[in-house]
Amino acid sequence: MxxxxxxxxxxxxxxxxxxxxxxxxxxxxxxxxxxxxxxxxxxxxxxxxxxxxxxxxxxWRTKRTFYRGREIYHRTxxxxxxxxxxxxxxxxxxxxxxxxxxxxxxxxxxxxxxxxxxxxxxxxxxxxxxxxxxxxxxxxxxxxxxxxxxxxxxxxxxxxxxxQTTNAFVIVDTKEDTEQPLPVERVFHYEHPAVDGRNVLFVPFSGHWRVDLQCHPADDPEKFSGVDGARTWLPEVMPEEYASRITWVSTYIFRxxxxxxxxxxxxxxxxxxxxxxxxxxxxxxxxxxxxxxxxxxxxxxxxxxxxxxxxxxxxxxxxxxxxxxxxxxxxxxxxxxxxxxxTSATITRRAVHRAAAAIAPVFSAAGRWMDSAPYGPVLGEPDADGMQY
Ligand SMILES: Cc1cc2nc3c(=O)[nH]c(=O)nc-3n(C[C@H](O)[C@H](O)[C@H](O)COP(=O)(O)OP(=O)(O)OC[C@H]3O[C@@H](n4cnc5c(N)ncnc54)[C@H](O)[C@@H]3O)c2cc1C
The missing domain is CATH 3.50.50.60 (FAD/NAD(P)-binding domain)
Known part of the structure; x- marks a missing residue:
């Protein structure tokens, strides 16, 4: 169109x-x-x-990043x-x-x-x-x-x-509670402690939340998917009533x-x-x-x-x-x-994440890196046709 x-x-x-x-x-x-x-x-x-x-x-104007349940970056x-x-x-x-x-x-x-x-x-x-x-x-x-x-x-x-990549992601949309909405913040959790150390991303969009759960490599994604599967883990990471307002669940392995x-x-x-x-x-x-x-x-x-x-x-x-x-x-x-x-689960990469999270409170560049890395490099200048993407 x-x-x-x-x-x-x-x-x-x-x-x-x-x-x-x-x-x-x-x-x-x-x-x-x-x-x-x-x-x-x-x-x-x-x-x-x-x-x-x-x-x-x-x-959204605020973004937060957590590592194993501890906030390591916050910007408004x-x-x-x-x-x-x-x-x-x-x-x-x-x-x-x-x-x-x-x-x-x-x-x-x-x-x-x-x-x-x-x-x-x-x-x-x-x-x-x-x-x-x-x-x-x-x-x-x-x-x-x-x-x-x-x-x-x-x-x-x-x-x-x-x-084709191998890691599975379960993506859930759930409706916002219009009476008591959550703060409008993009939140990323590395190794969320409430879901056995899986990464979880929350993104608000008009009237809804998108919640992405990154499965462990050995997981059967089916267990976490479908409305019933999502209801097993969503209440661990969001107020319980969001599990009754799910509007879409999908599982992806990206190409x-x-x-x-x-x-x-x-x-x-x-x-x-x-x-x-x-x-x-x-x-x-x-x-x-x-x-x-x-x-x-x-x-x-x-x-x-x-x-x-x-x-x-x-x-x-x-x-x-x-x-x-x-x-x-x-x-x-x-x-x-x-x-x-x-997705790289190498010992070195996990050690780098752990170290960056540890020094983030005193070295803000480490927190900034942990916050931005899940989305890839920052945009450069537009190309010769004036396009950024
Ligand atoms: C979970 C998820 C999250 C995403 N998030 C983002 C995001 O935040 N930002 C972003 O930029 N992108 C995002 N994307 C990607 C984005 O959705 C796609 O890039 C976009 O939909 C591609 O648009 P398209 O028109 O090329 O293809 P499609 O949206 O697939 O549209 C193709 C159209 O062609 C029609 N069609 C198919 N075959 C035929 C045929 N044989 N004859 C006639 N018509 C046909 C289909 O019915 C459809 O209407 C996301 C994708 C997913 C799955």
Whole structure:
């Protein structure tokens, strides 16, 4: 939908072809953490959109980190003045999708629902998409944003490359108690003593809490998953009533994969979002990098359509593919660093964590490092295309 909006902003027609039904409700909160860089990009393609999205979200200003039950880091950011975009906003992905959908309709994007695409092929400078329903569609360019299993990517001869990790994470959403809400703080626990030393992350988002439990390598994740499984451990780490307000439980083993190319040989099919890359969510780099993918893909298509020669058109798409693949590799490296920090159970790494936690009260850099490491390296400068993710 971001790509479609970006195309409309450039005055191009855009059609979204979706396998699901218009009235479907996708489960779970998924991408709750939207960075300001993404809000500003949405603002650019549709003035007002970034600020409106932010108005549905919640911005936490305090973060705390604990090691074996003892606080080792605490920081509160100053309040955000009215009219200023915060560092990030937190809301369920379904709210983001609903707002994007409404904006797309207003901007004149066409939607075709209940149409799973099974293959893409290119001939005579046109892409043909074959649908499972029997029909087909053609276009000069196709942006494949059909998720990690992307049939468009696979039939265009492209593939995701990268390892599956082994550690399991159980992710629970539970509704906030509106009468007696908990403090709006992001809290990370290394080796939480109430759950046999498993790591636990709490992130507030509008009206809810996301609680991530990192299973031990020898755990059977099923034991901790499902609503019944989550009810065995959630009351150990949160007030008891949150166990009766669970809205979603899911278990993940994350893959860290990037497509071998972000466009096909004909440069008529461009990959975006999870069709192009999948990362572990630490550092929130999935949707936040899907947005720049989509905007640059739309820009490349616009440029290709305006090109005086075929070779200029190819160059525009090649630039998109190289730039976004490089960004995806950077994002994967960053989430790898976070994942290694969280999951490597080597004696040395655990000793480093123990030592950093011990000196954190007198050496604040150690506490700061323990606080930030689970999310990967801090953002660098934007790349040559002005993108941070
Ligand atoms: C637990 C969790 C937490 C996360 N947290 C964050 C976060 O805080 N911040 C962040 O930036 N990212 C986060 N992410 C990642 C984020 O959710 C994804 O990056 C994002 O959903 C990818 O969007 P997408 O549009 O590429 O793919 P999807 O959201 O998978 O959408 C693909 C769409 O294509 C449709 N489709 C699939 N196949 C076909 C077909 N054959 N034909 C037609 N349509 C098809 C699907 O129905 C769907 O609508 C998180 C993910 C998870 C699982």
């Amino acid at each position: 971001t790509a479609a909006l970006a195309l409309r902003a450039l005055g191009r027609p855009a059609t979204v072809v979706e396998a699901g039904a218009q009235e479907r409700i996708r489960p779970g909160s998924r991408a709750i953490f939207i960075h300001s860089a993404s809000l500003m990009l949405l603002e650019k393609i549709h003035p007002g959109l970034g600020f409106e999205l932010n108005s549905y979200g919640l911005t 950011y100053p309040p955000i003045p009215d009219g200023v975009m915060p560092r990030a906003t937190s809301l369920p992905q379904i709210v983001t999708e609903r707002l994007l959908y409404r904006t797309c309709v207003e901007a004149g994007v066409e939607f075709i629902w209940n149409t799973p695409i099974v293959s893409a092929s290119v001939s005579n400078n046109r892409v043909t998409l074959a649908a499972a329903t029997g029909g087909s569609l053609t276009a000069q360019y196709v942006i494949a944003a059909d998720g990690s299993r992307s049939p468009v990517r696979e039939t265009a001869g492209l593939r995701l490359e990268g390892p 860290q994969a990037v497509a071998n190319n972000f466009s096909d040989d004909s440069r008529r099919i461009l990959l975006c979002g999870e069709a192009a890359h999948v990362f572990a969510p630490f550092g929130a780099r999935g949707l936040n990098s899907g947005i720049p993918d989509a905007i640059l893909a739309a820009g490349a298509i616009d440029c290709a359509l305006k090109s005086a020669s075929r070779s200029d058109a190819l160059t525009a798409v090649d630039h998109f593919a190289a730039s976004r693949r490089a960004a995806a590799l950077r994002n994967r490296a960053a989430s790898n660093t976070a994942l290694r920090h969280l």
